[in-house]
Amino acid sequence: MITVNNAPSIDHAVGKPKAGKGMNWKTKRKLFIFVFTVPTLLFFCLFMIYPIIQGLYISLFDWSGGSETKSFIGFDNYKEMLNDPILGHAIYNDYFLVFWKVIGIVGLGVFFAVALTRFRMKGSGFFRQVFFIPNILSVVVIGVLWNYIYNPSIGFLNSFLSLFTEKKVEISYLGDEAYAMWSLLPPAIWAGVGFVMILLIASILSIPTELYEAGNLDGATQWQQFVRITMPLTWEQIKVSILWVVMTTLNGSFVIVWIMTEGGPDNATQVMGSYLYQMGFRQYHMGYASAIGALILILSLITTLALQRIMRRDTYEMS
Amino acid sequence: MKLKWGKSLTLLLITALLLMLAAGCGSKSETKTDTPATTTETPKTDTKTDTKTDTKTDTKTDTTTTPAEAAGPELEGDFEVQYFVGGYGDGFWKEAIADFSKKYPKLKIKESAGPKINDQMKPRWIQGSPPDFVYIDGAGANATQMVKDDQLLDLTDWLETAKNEDGKLIKDLLIMQPVKYDGKIAPIPFVFGTWGIFYDKAEFAKNSWAEPKNWDEFLAVSKQIKDSGKMYPFIHTGKYPYYINGGLVDTAVVVNNNYDGSILDKMQALEPGIFKSEPVKKALDQVKQLVDAGFIDPASAAINHTDSQSLFLQHKDAFIPNGLWVENEMKKDVPKGFDFGFIPSVTQPAGGKFVAIPYTSTVGVAKKAKNPEAAKAFMQFILTEKYAVRWAELTGALDNIKADLSASDKVSSLSKQASGYYNSPDTVVAPYIELNADVDKVKQDSTQALANGKITPEEWMNRMEAAAEKSRGKK
Known part of the structure; x- marks a missing residue:
């Protein structure tokens, strides 16, 4: 909160002592806040709220997405979702990705961050950059790249495995329902670890070294130091990382799925986003696709709120 | 002065934003007013005409x-x-x-x-x-x-x-x-073209493999190819199963319907029971034969058209179901000495006619x-x-x-080969159909799963009947 005393001093600093003529500081402050919030709010409404409302509106219609006319069918699209086995599978797949990506990305991110800061590894700067590189690549590039790695016939992975077997390995990772979802995880995790790692490195570096020194003197092992010092003091960042992974997965796993499998084989890797696209743009049920969009919105909200609830801890102050 | 300037600037900004918002909302509510004039009207520019x-x-x-x-x-x-x-x-x-x-x-x-x-x-x-x-x-x-x-x-x-x-x-x-x-x-x-099975005539000649003209010959040469260990006999575009549908499955359906293409029209009309009919069952059994014999490259399951075509061009596979555009599409990657062979269908018995499924x-x-x-x-x-x-x-x-294309030397040899088939009395060009998008999706998924050995012909037929039933209910 800005206090009363602060406001004039700001004016002073800018060197406009008489600037407030005809306008007292309260109005000015209001105007100031107004200028910074209203445009943002307008943009938010225009680009977030309006499309959401429009999407919800469309979800009440039977509309191909191309015709001039749409017919109002109330909640029929939502009712149909209840009987759609593919959608159920897609939701399961979404949460499969959420679960394993949180474990993979946050787990590895924390591990690398601790390794690069606390273990005084050599060449930590180099590793930092290497781990971060996937983050500056487009997901599309990552998808294509891993498609080549997974290529059953000329891909790197099978060629590598074939070194250890007598018969040539010919597993079709993305073509077999049993492996396809698991095969989506490595590229997804690989793409996300760097960001979490950087976030946590910054956070760990801000922990006063005295705390660790004290820990050492008391005979705490590295593990104990991690659990008692690092974890509590970086909890906010870990929480943010988890939420980041969850939200980007629920809203954005479409890209990697679409690039790598288009939801196949036989809908085995369908996630809500890819199924939405399939329904809206390939099978011409835009109303149903919008209903799926609404479902994604609702599930994302519930998941995020629930997670925030679960992960709430008392914050530790470092001073 | 300065402040006034700043104030009016913010006001300007706000009004601008409000206008944008209004404009944004406005356009959607006026969807019905068709303004005939296309704002940017460019009169014909024939700069390109040579x-x-x-x-x-x-x-x-x-x-x-x-x-x-x-x-x-x-x-x-x-x-x-x-x-x-x-x-x-x-x-x-x-x-x-x-x-x-x-x-x-x-x-x-x-x-x-x-x-x-x-x-x-x-x-x-x-x-x-x-x-x-x-x-x-x-x-x-x-x-x-x-x-x-x-x-x-x-x-x-x-x-x-x-x-x-x-x-x-x-x-x-x-x-x-x-x-x-x-x-x-x-x-x-x-545009007119048909699906078909493609192979490399040169490679076949080199290995003295016979170019097949019917199903038995196709199976025989496939076995020969497989036993040679040089390559897989057959690859398809598993990510987009309409390739194998057009080049193999649908041809077999028409063949087994005594070369009567009207069965495809009945499929388009989603006639009850049509996807469980005898010709369909026989056609799917032919696919199953390929699966059971291990002729289909396991790489097929999840790859797209470019990847499958690359493998085909690299002689990792002998046959590929595809459309006539494939030569043009892969122009840059066709190895030297590669000689495209084309046959509209391989599913017919000896002495039968060729069936071409058009697109x-x-x-x-x-x-x-x-x-x-x-x-x-x-x-x-x-x-x-x-x-x-x-x-x-x-x-x-x-x-x-x-x-008559024969006069032009700019027409590709593949087009000429194909056009030779279409003009022959031994070829039946099936009617062109477009399945309802929902049913077509199920057909693609099911065919992919069948060719991948994941489901049986019976499951394929059940799935299709169910999908057709559902679509019929939707008007």
């Missing part, structure tokens, strides 16, 4: 003395053409439009074209101010869906009597007749066209033998007009 085509058209227009009879009265006003630019390029359309505008100089022709044009024009179709003429091809375009959405002009009566520029009845020149939707015709097939891209006139006369005239203009040859020369593919 002299060669100039002379050609001139002679043509001179010789045809009765164009008015075919095209109706003098055409004028705006005329907008929408065409997708993909594998076939835009050379043909540029040339045809330039020639057309020379013939009707009073027409102001606008071209809306590009690889993303279907998405770009979508709002115009939704708002009821579409272009006049549309070439329906590429991602985001689907003729059946446009008919469902009531966007195309009914051309049933027109086609009965329409003559092309040369005064010939168009109906008689079409290789493939248009799809009828409840007895009505709207999109006219413009097409269509042209149509928008129902809300502002200048339908010009659009129809343009159809009559391009649905001629002359432009059939130009299409073949410029795109390496065939169009849907019966024309």
Whole structure:
């Protein structure tokens, strides 16, 4: 909160002592806040709220997405979702990705961050950059790249495995329902670890070294130091990382799925986003696709709120 | 002073934002007001026309003395053409439009074209101010869906009597007749090609493998190929299973229906029980034979067209089901000495006929066209033998007009091979159909799973019957 005393001093600093003529500081402050919030709010409404409302509106219609006319069918699209086995599978797949990506990305991110800061590894700067590189690549590039790695016939992975077997390995990772979802995880995790790692490195570096020194003197092992010092003091960042992974997965796993499998084989890797696209743009049920969009919105909200609830801890102050 | 300036600036900013918001909301609520004028109207620019085509058209227009009879009265006003630019390029359309505008100089022709044009024009179709003429091809375009959405002009009566520029009845020149939707015709097939099985003649000769002409020979040579250990006999595009549907499954269905293609029409009509009928079962059993014999490359399951075609070109696989465009598409990657062999179908018994499953891209006139006369005239203009040859020369593919291509040396050898099959009495060209998008998706998934050995023919049939049942319920 800005206090009363602060406001004039700001004016002073800018060197406009008489600037407030005809306008007292309260109005000015209001105007100031107004200028910074209203445009943002307008943009938010225009680009977030309006499309959401429009999407919800469309979800009440039977509309191909191309015709001039749409017919109002109330909640029929939502009712149909209840009987759609593919959608159920897609939701399961979404949460499969959420679960394993949180474990993979946050787990590895924390591990690398601790390794690069606390273990005084050599060449930590180099590793930092290497781990971060996937983050500056487009997901599309990552998808294509891993498609080549997974290529059953000329891909790197099978060629590598074939070194250890007598018969040539010919597993079709993305073509077999049993492996396809698991095969989506490595590229997804690989793409996300760097960001979490950087976030946590910054956070760990801000922990006063005295705390660790004290820990050492008391005979705490590295593990104990991690659990008692690092974890509590970086909890906010870990929480943010988890939420980041969850939200980007629920809203954005479409890209990697679409690039790598288009939801196949036989809908085995369908996630809500890819199924939405399939329904809206390939099978011409835009109303149903919008209903799926609404479902994604609702599930994302519930998941995020629930997670925030679960992960709430008392914050530790470092001073 | 300064402050006033700052204040008015913020006010300006806010009003600007409010206006933007209003504008943003406004456009959606006024979807019905169709403003006919396209704001950026570019009068025809024929910068691309080369002299060669100039002379050609001139002679043509001179010789045809009765164009008015075919095209109706003098055409004028705006005329907008929408065409997708993909594998076939835009050379043909540029040339045809330039020639057309020379013939009707009073027409102001606008071209809306590009690889993303279907998405770009979508709002115009939704708002009821579409272009006049549309070439329906590429991602985001689907003729059946446009008919469902009531966007195309009914051309049933027109086609009965329409003559092309040369005064010939168009109906008689079409290789493939248009799809009828409840007895009505709207999109006219413009591109013509068929699916088939491709192989490398040179490689076959080198290994003294016999080029198969029927199912038994196909199985025999596949076994030989597999036993040689050199490559897999068969690869398909598992990510897009319509390749194997067109090149293998559908041919087998027609073969097993005693070469009667009407079964495909019944499939399109979603007739109850049709997907469980005997011909379908036999066809699926043939696929199962390939699976059980281990002839299908396991790599097929999840790869896209480019990857599967690359493996085929690298001699990792002997046969691939594909469309006639494959040679053109992979032009840069075809190894030296590779000699494309093509056979429309391999599923027929010894002594049987070949079955060719066609594919097409269509042209149509928008129902809300502002200048339908010009659009129809343009159809009559391009649905001629002359432009059939130009299409073949410029795109390496065939169009849907019966024309003698042998005179042109620019037509690809594959097109000539294929066209030899189509003209032979031993080949049955099946009717072209478009399944309902929902059913088609199930068909693709099921075929992929069947070829991947994950489901049985019975499950394939059950799934299809269920999907058809569901679609029938939806009107």
